[in-house]
Amino acid sequence: MLARIVAEAPEFFSYYNVVFLLEAMLATFALSAIGCVFGFAAGFFLAVSRRTTSHFLLPLRTLTAAFIEMFRRIPFLVTLMMVFFVFQGLGLDISMFSVALISVCLIATAFIAEIIRAGLESVHRTQWDTAAAMNMSLIQTLRYVIMPQAWKIILPPVFSFFILFIKDTALASQIGVVELTYAGKVLNNKGFSAALVFGAILILYFIISYPLARFGARLEQKLAAARNS
């Protein structure tokens, strides 16, 4: 196995292949990053909508709760298939990258909404009560009182989710999105040995994920020590 890897290595690391792999890495990173940025915005909206109290908004709260509860319980692969076939059924022609991106956005929204909900709840109830007694609106309460205290609870798990999804988007290779895992399959099909190709792909994932994980751990420590403001 080793001998074969050594023999193939020079050809494997040709200029063309290296560019191909770098582009694939970028796609892998972008899928997760864009999904999480979107998921944060949408998830924040969902988490906040669950804290509304008016009867008028009850349908919104119910839908939100159902969305969060459901999309956290569907495997990414199945979500990918659903999104793919729904667009196909609608006759809309969108790229496979878009299908994967929409899937990541859906799941990220559900997961991050749950993280933010827990973060908002982590701020002691008396802080909410006090703000209410002072006539602050929900938005004011969040902006001036809750979020300044909750963000350091929220940020680390959101970041962990982002790193988790860098790896989970490997499944997008199944519908032909040219990301890192797909690139591996292409190179493997070109005749490079599986050990070399998938070994290299594993290392490339590691190169993206590990520094981010270290950064996340540092971030968590820093935030835990930080003052509340």
Next chain:
Amino acid sequence: MSYTLQFGQVTGYLPYLAGGAWISLQIAFLAFCGGMVIGLFGAMAKTFGNRPLNRVVSGYVTFFMNTPQLVQIYFIYFALPDAGILLTSYEAVLIGMTLNAGAYLTEIQRAGFESVHRNEMEAAETLGMSLMQRVRYVVLPHIARVLFPPLSNQYILMTLGTSMAAIFGVEELTGRAFNVNAETFRSIEVFSLTAGLYIIVTLIATLILGLFGRYMFRAKMRLY
């Protein structure tokens, strides 16, 4: 734009799909048990082991936590034959998932071990308990209570994770969904039904684990 939903064609496959869900749960269970054993040794090595051992375990955990399970299984399935190790797809999936679970479960169990505080042990000692009694009545219940929620969550996550076995032709829930799709071409219906089954299965798991944890370990948990 002409797609009309016709669940009628796929509902007949419901028992077949439900059988797949059962297989998913079994795969998750096997990988979870294997992972627990690895995790137990890993956590002990990290907590009590000497430096080289600690290094090896840390390397294993770090590597598996920072690479995708799918590619790990690809490597096991496609690359190991080069080294003379031939595995069926089912074996490759199971080994990959077990090794992956082992890494995560090492970390979870290590955190559980570390949560046993020295003063708790000392408090028990002042009550005149023997070492065995302390382990039996103080340490183990404490660890169980602390570990049960994250372990339960991990199990549910792994149940969802088994869907990637379909890629290797294992006929668990997602694999069977692909089969039904190939037969009926009612893709949206098939995959929504499949998604529904995952939701139901994990909801039931959450419920059972939640009740079990509450009554067995008085674990306070907001589960998955």
Next chain:
Amino acid sequence: MPQLEILDLKAAYNRQPVLENITLSVEKGEIVSLIGPSGSGKSTLLRVLIGLLPPIAGQVHLDGERIDYGDKRTLRALRDRLAIVFQQYNLFQNMTALQNVTIAPTKVKKRPAREVEEEAKTLLSKVGLADKFDAYPDELSGGQQQRVAIARALALKPEILLLDEVTSALDPELVNEVLDAIRLLAAEGMTMFIVSHEMGFVRELSSKVAFMADGHIVEFGPPARIFDRPEMARTRDFVSKILRH
């Protein structure tokens, strides 16, 4: 007409009743003291009044108008006129003492920041915190936090002030200062609900005293009657115990 009238009020936490048959009325400028053993529902009554715990039965009238605690608009109008100092102070942990005092006047009442800040500094100085404007709650002692909370409530210029054991964390010297401040407010005609264990103060300053036990008002009347000629055995018991201290 009483400024605030409570009729047969009932409240519960998770279906567990904590207040029952609460009936009392306050004229403008009166001080009503709530006394009673721990867990009798004093704090809960204040929470209900300011709309943090919706009552499950009974009525509250403010200037003769019935308050519908389920209605956002009336609730806002109510909270515009009431302010509360919580037993646990409940300062905003992410804000300095000064910010705690200025946040609601500037953001909720939309008053000019400069003016509010001057006022806030005056208020904080009055409660002896001139050197703590920029301190965060976790850098303040319990008594200091309590005084910030008082300044914060006063900055809202309420018509009715709800004070929940505002002297509990203060040392004797400060107790007198805070009590003096309350006397001053009373003289200015502010209506107040005070939960207190300072029996001397309660007796001296209260217009009326409500003795509460187990979620009921056992006895309600002028301090002289409650302390010297209580009608109920429970009241007598409580008063004799607490005065002996």
